[in-house]
Amino acid sequence: MTGLRICLIASSRFPIREPFAGGLEAHTHALARQLMARGHEVSLFAAPGSDPRLGTRELPVDAMPHHGPGRLDTSVTPDHWMSEHHAYLGLMLELARSGGRRFDVVHNNSLHHIPVAMASTLSIPMVTTLHTPPVPWLESALAYASGDSAFVAVSRFTARAWSHRVRSTTISNGVDVESWRPGPGGGAAIWFGRLVPEKGPHLAIDAARLAGIPMDLAGPCLDPEYFATQIEPRLGGTIRYLGHVDHEQLQEAVGHASVAVVTPTWDEPYGLVAAEALACGTPVAAFARGALPEFLDETVGSLASPDDPADLARAMVHAASLDRAHVRRTAVERCSISVMVDRYEDLYHRVTTPAAA
Template structure:
């Protein structure tokens, strides 16, 4: 098929500002290319595709970034900058897409506009929903589209899909990773890890508190979105507890992450999936996570990690003390069976074909 993949209007591919959508986009494109599809990626200006995606055509647009729904109140109205990147994406997709011969368009961004456009568009639009319920307006748009044609929607996990009013069982795709990019590490160091955007909804303060209780350093990887929040978390624990490692490309991240005894995953909201959970497992690192959202569905309790009740820092620290009983090769094996690029691409292809019939 000839497929257009529309990235996030929050930031350029490769910048880290797009969070997990960036990883999903690259994995999906590489997987679809490997299955023989012709893929074009529509992304923000200055976007960079990884080597695995260089066979794809890259279209770029300029404009102001869209504010992420997760940084607004649930009742907030839908707003778009006058020169918004979001509008630029969909103007180009719908005006140039038919002439380019696209048979399907996959939207990866959590935005109201492409959902609203779907019944009116001259091309079949499909949406891989990247978050759980954070906006009343988005909840309504997803419910209305599901009622019009539920086949146009897919989700990363079942627990994410349960946030929304859907007339039928959801299409669940998971996510995909290039396992060649993640080295297995059998022997950990006395180090804990945490990865994600450094923002309040990610719950870094709980991971920091657990590390402090255990007297272990906590390596923190990710883009610092909220400097004041990061400073407050650092001030809440003894000096030296946190090791700020920054946002790293996959190759550097996995080299460091693999040495951790465990990855702590402490979201304060309903994560749709949990890419960092799978990245850790791919390196052989067990995950200790709150039983909340996607990570609570991904982590196989007692096999690839341990789950504790949300917001219970004492239980989090106690679980970390038990991760030595987890077989690190079992962590890697779970990813090989459930979350490769090939697995994701096969699922997406089936989703598109079903929706086009």
């Protein structure tokens, strides 16, 4: 298709750069790179410190100090909330003034309510990707959304969760299968992602010990108290924490792992780490929550009862025995980012053609 001028709005919480804070940041980075490689002109509005190679314009989330006696009023919202709110408000006002001259389509890939609520102020179409369940701040913003807005759910599970409020097209998240390369396996199990309670790494450690399988953990520690009380005491012996490693180090660790362990304690809207592991040929043992059962079947992984380390230990042993070549082939077919971007391009084309107006 003809190259489009795409305004890509990212989450302002973490920079869109390696090492990624989480799946949303990795997804946004890969989407921007793929769109640019296909000849589209991408302008990424993202947190300070994001990759400048992506046509990045930084959202001023750290540029608004709040001082004076007014800060002592208990009704005043926290600084970070105000900074994010004003950053997105400023962006949407700017797009309302000049976006029609600069862009063909806006793709809202953030988790903030302001772009959704203000879509009707734009003279160009907006596509919003729903990365979460119907959280109150996004759900309430739909009351003000433009009738011309298009919504994408990252899984069938997420589409069903939002179906009472909005119709959406399901476009599953994808991973760069050239970047996540097949590895030999045979090593320790791997758990990777943000070390926070809702990701459940403590349950993964307990399962690994029950299964008698060594395990490495990798990712940013974003909840120091949780790490100190639930993770650090469980480390030692066959359980190691590798730290927040860069992509090459992580890819190598995942490719050498015998099994990847995914342990959400909530209903994950997608589960990008599982797709990344499959792309390396590494089978996945995971709790059967959220969207994970949509793309994890018995040929590429093993599902366990949620929050049950003993059943997860069983799943780890079974998954580690699966054919890695088949796992890799399946990932290329089901989880490739090229398939995902194909579908986004089709959607951009539909919303930007006169017939879609």
